[in-house]
Structures are given as C-alpha cells and as structure tokens.
Amino acid sequence: MPEPKVFTRYRTGLLTLLLCGCVSAVWPATGSGEDNPRETLVNQIRQMKRAAGFSVKDTAYINRLLELAGESRFYNNDSLYTLASQALDFSRKADYLRGECGAYRRLGDYYSDRGENDKALDYYRMGLELTKTAEDHEGGIKLLSNIAGEYAYKGDYASALNHYLKALELAESHEDLESQSIINENIANLYGDQKDYEQCLMYYKKVKRINNTIGNEVIEAETLSNLASLYADMGQLEYAMFNINQSIDTFEEYRVLDWLAYAYEIKGKIYLKEFNYKWALYWYNQGQLLHEKIEDDRSHIDLLNGMAKAYLGQEQDSMASLYANQAFTLSKKINAKEAVRECSQTLYRIYRKQEDYATALAYHELYQQLSDSLARKENQQSLKLHKAKTDYEQQKSALIAENQQALASQKRYIRVGWVVLGIALVIIYLVYRSNKLQKRLTAELREKKDLLEQRKEELQADNETKTKLFSIIGHDLRGPIGALQGLLKMFKDGEVSPEVFGTFIPKLRADVDHIYFTLNNLLSWGHSQLNGSVTKPAVVSLATLVRENINLLAEQAERKSIRMVSEVMDSTLVWSDPNQVDIVVRNLLSNALKFTPQNGMVTIRAEEKDHHWEVSVRDTGVGMDRVTVENLFRDKNNNTSTYGTDNEKGTGLGLALCKEMVENNKGAIWVESIPRKGSTFYFTLPKSADTYSQAG
Numbered sequence: 001m002p003e004p005k006v007f008t009r010y011r012t013g014l015l016t017l018l019l020c021g022c023v024s025a026v027w028p029a030t031g032s033g034e035d036n037p038r039e040t041l042v043n044q045i046r047q048m049k050r051a052a053g054f055s056v057k058d059t060a061y062i063n064r065l066l067e068l069a070g071e072s073r074f075y076n077n078d079s080l081y082t083l084a085s086q087a088l089d090f091s092r093k094a095d096y097l098r099g100e101c102g103a104y105r106r107l108g109d110y111y112s113d114r115g116e117n118d119k120a121l122d123y124y125r126m127g128l129e130l131t132k133t134a135e136d137h138e139g140g141i142k143l144l145s146n147i148a149g150e151y152a153y154k155g156d157y158a159s160a161l162n163h164y165l166k167a168l169e170l171a172e173s174h175e176d177l178e179s180q181s182i183i184n185e186n187i188a189n190l191y192g193d194q195k196d197y198e199q200c201l202m203y204y205k206k207v208k209r210i211n212n213t214i215g216n217e218v219i220e221a222e223t224l225s226n227l228a229s230l231y232a233d234m235g236q237l238e239y240a241m242f243n244i245n246q247s248i249d250t251f252e253e254y255r256v257l258d259w260l261a262y263a264y265e266i267k268g269k270i271y272l273k274e275f276n277y278k279w280a281l282y283w284y285n286q287g288q289l290l291h292e293k294i295e296d297d298r299s300h301i302d303l304l305n306g307m308a309k310a311y312l313g314q315e316q317d318s319m320a321s322l323y324a325n326q327a328f329t330l331s332k333k334i335n336a337k338e339a340v341r342e343c344s345q346t347l348y349r350i351y352r353k354q355e356d357y358a359t360a361l362a363y364h365e366l367y368q369q370l371s372d373s374l375a376r377k378e379n380q381q382s383l384k385l386h387k388a389k390t391d392y393e394q395q396k397s398a399l400i401a402e403n404q405q406a407l408a409s410q411k412r413y414i415r416v417g418w419v420v421l422g423i424a425l426v427i428i429y430l431v432y433r434s435n436k437l438q439k440r441l442t443a444e445l446r447e448k449k450d451l452l453e454q455r456k457e458e459l460q461a462d463n464e465t466k467t468k469l470f471s472i473i474g475h476d477l478r479g480p481i482g483a484l485q486g487l488l489k490m491f492k493d494g495e496v497s498p499e500v501f502g503t504f505i506p507k508l509r510a511d512v513d514h515i516y517f518t519l520n521n522l523l524s525w526g527h528s529q530l531n532g533s534v535t536k537p538a539v540v541s542l543a544t545l546v547r548e549n550i551n552l553l554a555e556q557a558e559r560k561s562i563r564m565v566s567e568v569m570d571s572t573l574v575w576s577d578p579n580q581v582d583i584v585v586r587n588l589l590s591n592a593l594k595f596t597p598q599n600g601m602v603t604i605r606a607e608e609k610d611h612h613w614e615v616s617v618r619d620t621g622v623g624m625d626r627v628t629v630e631n632l633f634r635d636k637n638n639n640t641s642t643y644g645t646d647n648e649k650g651t652g653l654g655l656a657l658c659k660e661m662v663e664n665n666k667g668a669i670w671v672e673s674i675p676r677k678g679s680t681f682y683f684t685l686p687k688s689a690d691t692y693s694q695a696g
Helices: 037-050 059-072 077-094 097-113 117-134 137-153 157-173 177-193 197-214 217-234 237-254 257-273 277-291 297-313 317-333 337-353 357-374 377-419 421-492 498-503 505-530 542-552 554-559 578-594 626-631 654-664
Strands: 538-541 563-566 573-576 601-608 612-619 669-674 678-686
Touching (some): 077 097, 097 137, 177 197, 197 217, 217 237, 337 357, 357 498, 421 498, 421 505, 538 578, 542 563, 573 578
Antiparallel strands (some): 538 573
C-alpha cells in the first residue's frame, strides 16, 4: 500500500497510511489488531522482547521499530522521533546499514513535518548516501523522492524535478511500478503548479496506465483526488466532482483517514469555486473533524484557508479572519511558502473589506513577493527543458520502434529464405535494403539528437542573461511598484482617505528612491550584458567624482545620521572611464550606507602606489563572516540581494557591476571585513599618464 501525499496534491511512497480509526465521529477510536496496524506492531515488538535470546541487534526487531515509527506519523510525531532514534542506535550497534537508511528517512520525516526543511534534507541525504553502500535500491528511490518533495516545499521546483527524474530512472530500472506511479504524478503536479495543464494531463495519462497495471483501489483513489484538485484549478468543476466522489467512496471503504480528510477538503474547494458556500463549509467541516486527531499540518492549512474563504463569502468576516489567521500561523510555523502566499491573499481580502488598509497592504506586498519567488524563471526553464527532453525521448522511441519493425521484417524474410531456397537472391536484396534503411534511420536519429542538444544549449545561452534580467525586474521592481499601484488605486477609489494616504508618503518616497537607484544599476548592467560595453578611459579627478556622489547620497546618510568623509586629495587623477568609475563609487558608498547603523561613519580615501591608486571605502557597519567574504566576488553571476540595517532592499547587481567595471579599467577589487565591526572595500585604478592608450 503506498503512503500518502507530501502535501495537498503531492504524493510520495515515503509515508504510511493511517488505516486505524482516529475520529470517533466517523469510526470507533479503537479496534482489533487486524484493523489497527500500530497495535499489531506493538504486540509483535512485545513478543520479540519476551523471546529467549532477544537482542536489540536483531534486524527483524529493528525493522518492526521502523514500521511502527512510520505508522506513528500523523498520529504521534514524538513517537516517530523516539522510535527512529532508537532504530538508528540499534542499527549502528548491529552494523545494519539498511536499518540506518530507514532511520535517517524517518528522522527526516519528523523534521519535514515541523517545517525544518534544511534539517530534513540533511537526514535524507545521509540516508541516500548509505543506500549506495547497502545496495538498498528501494530505499534509494524513496529517499530521492523525499528530497524532491522537500525542495518542492521550499518552492525550488527545478531541484525537485531533478531529483524526481533520478528517482524515476531508478524505479524504472528495478520495475517498481508503485514508485513509478507516485513519481510521475508528482512530476505532473510540478507542471500543474506552473499552469502547464497540457503537459500535466499527459503525465496523468501515464499514471493511470501504471495504476491499471497495479490494480490497487487506494492508489487509484489517490490519483483521482489529485486529478479532482487539478480539474478544479482548471475550472472543469464537473470533472472535478466526478473524480472526488469516486475517491471518497474508496477512502471511506478502506478507512484511509488522512487522504479522506484531503478529499473532503477538495470537495469543499469545488463547491467554493461554484460559490456554494453552504455546502463548501459542510465538507470543510467534515475534513476538520478528521484533523482533530491527525497531526498533518500541511494538509490542514488548505482546509483552514478554504473555510476562511467560505465564511468570507457568507459575509461572516470574524469567522473568516479566525480561520485565515490560523492557516497563516500554521503556514509560517512549518515554513510552507506556497501556503503563506495563499493565506496572505485571503487575509488581504479580509482586511481590505474591514477597511484596515495598512494591514491589507502589508499582506498584499507579502503575497506579491512570494508570487514572484515561486514563479521563478529557473523553475519554468527547467520544466521546459525537461519537456524538450521528453519530446526527444518520444522521437527516439518512435525511431527505435521503426528499427525494430524493420529488423523483424528482415528476420521474417530470412526464415522464408531457408524454406524457399529459390528466392535466395530476393532475400539477400531485402536484407541489404533493410540494413540500408536501418543505417539511414540511425543516422536520422543521431542528427535529431544532435539538433536537440544544440537547441538546448542555444536555449540555455539565449535565456541565461534574460532570465536574470527579468527575475530582477519581477522581484525588485514589481513588488514596490505593485504596492504603489495598489495604494494609489485604493486612494483613487476612495477606499483610503487623504489623511491615511498621507501616512504612507515616507514609505512611497523610499520606494521611489529604491526604484530609481535600481533602474540606474539595471540599465547599466543590462547594457553591458545584452549589447556589450566599451571602456573609454580619460583623465578623471577622483576627488571631484567622490564629492559629487557624497552630495548625491547626503539625504540618505542624513536619515541614518551617518557621517560621510572623503580623504581623497585633489591631486588624485586616474586613467579610467569616468562613467564606469562613477558607478563603482556610487554603489560602494550606497552599500556602505545600507549596512551601517545609525550614527555610523563612512570614509573613502585613496593611497598612491607605484603604478596605480588604491581606493578604499570603509564603514562601521555590520560586517561579514569569512565565508561571505570569500564568496562575494567569486561568481560574477552571483546577484544575491540582502537587506540593510533599516531593512533597505537592493537588487544584488551593485557588486557585480563594480567588479565588472573595475576589471574593464584594468583594476582589481576585494574586501576585508570583521563581523559587527565593519567592512572595507578596496579597488585599484591606473594612474593618469600620457603613455596610456585608449582601451576598447
């Protein structure tokens, strides 16, 4: 029997079904050992411990502990942790590698349910590494799927897809049909999350074919539940209702309570999309009854958020606010980004209706920020590349089938030739023609493969720069501009009074300053990346350029009471492109202000060397640790953005621009920093001299 979904629509073979009754309103809370897997396992463990010669190193005993740990998930997570820890200790004492793999997997499950994604990934990876030594192929498939699911929680769909494909390859090589069903369905859901419904449904057709071969009603019901959710998202509500009713019948018959709670939530979701709030709440409440005893926070979030929407539709704002805040708190607790985004949208609608515009705007900005993050270009690009790979595999399969058909024809002719010796010459001719056809088809296959590989490389090269450019525009400009647009619309529609609007003026000013600075950097970087840039050196007075930038940033420094001091002498003349040096100085001063707290100090000076000037920008800010310093200029495509001491936002382009433009002017740039003491950025520029020739 497969294990339930990772969250909402994702499935994995890594969890266990909770077949025992756990909600008295639906089924009795206790039952015989035959009906209650946990009770059966507890009895088996007790019998083992009473047996003569019992040892905790007994692998059968360790396996029972791991099974009981799995059955405790969604019922008592503390027991899951305790049992998994015991199994890990006993497995190490017994040198039982498969037991260690299973224990790491269950410990990863424990931290995954708590929303500690990185810790869960650490345990899953330790288990995966051991499966190679233990030759535990089944465990390897499950751990790869677990890792993929954890990346899906983090919103990193590209990494999730990569690990699902590795798990699928392993499952196909070992003919593990259940894992193939689960992994293909999860890949389908990745496409569904990116709104590529055509590709998503294509994978679901493959899942249905595999499920028909397996012939397990519960597995088929899980797929029908996810299809119902997909059809609801597509607006095909009749298909959605048909599929969810079928799955509910199966889950009720087999008492699969966690999946049944999910199915009730999907049925409520369908009624919600029909604006039938009464019946939506009825089915949501059925799911809520089941969740009273099931510890499944991820599945619970969508149900609570759906109830909030239904109550909002019934004009019961207080109830809507109650459930939406519960869902939002639970989402933040387990770090579920997609759920936080959905709950933020619901809370925005509630607070806007209550005319609490400041709170509504805050949730709207959070929703916009997470929407940009979860719709990253690298996720979409990864799925497109996989789609191209799928098309190639289909063409390859078709050509192989043609080859096999041609070879089959050849063999038939050869067999006929042994019987009818008189047509030997004809057979020889047919064999020759068949071989020629095979070579032609093989050559065509090779040409198409090379063409696809070439197109893949061209696609990656063409989109690399544009992807970075548009991701920065979407992340750093769309959010502030969207918030500004939303506020102006509310002011225009009369939803915000002039007095309330006035309170937002300082924030709007800061947002506009940020947008202006971002656009300057973006245009400079975009020009250099898309069209190439030409360095035109000339004699530049560094002191004059520094004074101009200090005056430009004076207002920003004044807001944080920061002193800006230039110790650059008027005699400091460099042979460089004035526009590029201006960009370097402005970005380094701006960064220093950004990471320097109130009442700090920023100092810029220039020291003369034999053949160049060494310029330093020193601040009394927060500083950086050794790892950050080592990686800061290592990758020129590293556009990581951070927040300043007053929560100032940057694009992450500034240092990349500085490095590129300093190197264009035959200089070097580096940084020295002490945490909580400050940072000093150094760069060099050639001295002004008549012997320098113009660089291109």
